[in-house]
C-alpha cells in the first residue's frame with residue numbers, strides 16, 4: 001500500500017500525519033523538479049521527519065545527468081526510493097517536456113532511469129499512465145514498461161487511465177479518461193518479475209482487496225487525503241500489521257504536539273499543518289463544525305492547543321449532513 005504523490009498536499013506535515021495512521025504504507029513526496037532541487041532550497045524540498053520512513057522522493061525531469069544528481073541528493077537525505085514522474089499531464093510540465101509526455105519517449109526514460117540507477121543504491125521506480133492521447137493500446141504501455149525495465153527499473157506504479165494532453169485540465173485528467181485496471185493486471189501477467197502497483201479511483205477496503213488480487217500493490221491518492229482515517233485500517237488488513245488501538249482523538253492530540261514542535265523549531269504556523277487533517281472526522285457527526293474551527297484563519301494568532309479545545313467543543317453546523 002502506498003499514498004500517492006500529490007502536489008501541494010503530500011508535504012512533510014501531511015506525511016507525518018499519514019504515518020500516524022499507517023505505520024507501514026509507503027509515503028510519497030510531492031513531485032520535486034530537478035530544477036527546483038538543483039538550483040533551489042534543497043532543505044525546503046527534502047527535509048522530512050525520521051518517522052516518515054518508508055518514504056519515496058518523486059522527481060520531475062527528463063535530463064539524465066540532472067536526474068542522477070537529484071537522485072543522489074535524495075539518497076544522501078535518506079530517502080528509501082527515487083520515483084520518476086511519467087504521469088503528470090499539466091501544461092507547465094509539458095512545456096518542460098516531462099511528466100506524461102515522457103511516455104512517448106521510452107528510450108529517453110530508460111536513459112533517465114539508467115543514470116539514476118547508476119548514481120544511487122536505492123530502488124528507482126516509475127509512475128506512469130497507461131497511455132497518452134490516442135496512443136492508448138496495451139502494446140503502447142507494454143513496450144514502455146519493457147524498455148524502461150531493461151534500464152533497471154523493477155517497480156512501476158500504473159495510474160490506470162490515459163493522460164489526455166489536449167484540452168483537459170490536470171483535475172479532469174484524474175476523472176475523465178476511463179479507468180482500465182485490466183491493463184495493470186495484464187502488465188503483471190506479462191512481466192511477473194516486476195513489482196506492479198495500480199493507482200486511480202481506488203477508495204474502499206473492498207476495492208483495494210480486489211486490486212491486490214491482481215497486482216502487487218495499490219496506491220491511493222485522493223481518498224487517503226480526504227478520508228485519512230481510511231489509512232488506519234491498512235496495516236492490519238493489508239500490510240501484516242497487528243491491529244492497533246488508535247483513536248481519532250489520539251491522532252489529533254499527536255498532531256497538536258507536532259504543531260507545537262514545528263512552531264518552536266521552524267516557526268511553522270499551526271494551520272500549515274492542520275490543513276492536511278481536515279478530513280480526519282470525515283463521515284462522523286459534528287465533522288463540519290470541527291473542521292470549520294481547524295480551518296478558521298481568524299484563529300491563527302492562537303496556540304494550536306487552544307484551537308484543539310475549541311474544535312472539540314464546536315457546535316454542530318446548521319444543516320450538517322456529515
Ligand SMILES: Cc1cc2nc3c(=O)[nH]c(=O)nc-3n(C[C@H](O)[C@H](O)[C@H](O)COP(=O)(O)O)c2cc1C
Nearest residue numbers: 004005006007030031085159200201202220221222
Ligand atoms: C492535488 C493532487 C496533486 C497531485 N500531484 C501529483 C504529483 O505531484 N505527482 C504525481 O505523480 N501525481 C500527482 N497526482 C496524481 C496522484 O498521484 C494520483 O495518480 C491520482 O490522484 C489518481 O489516484 P487517486 O484516484 O487514488 O487519487 C496528484 C493528484 C492530486 C489530486
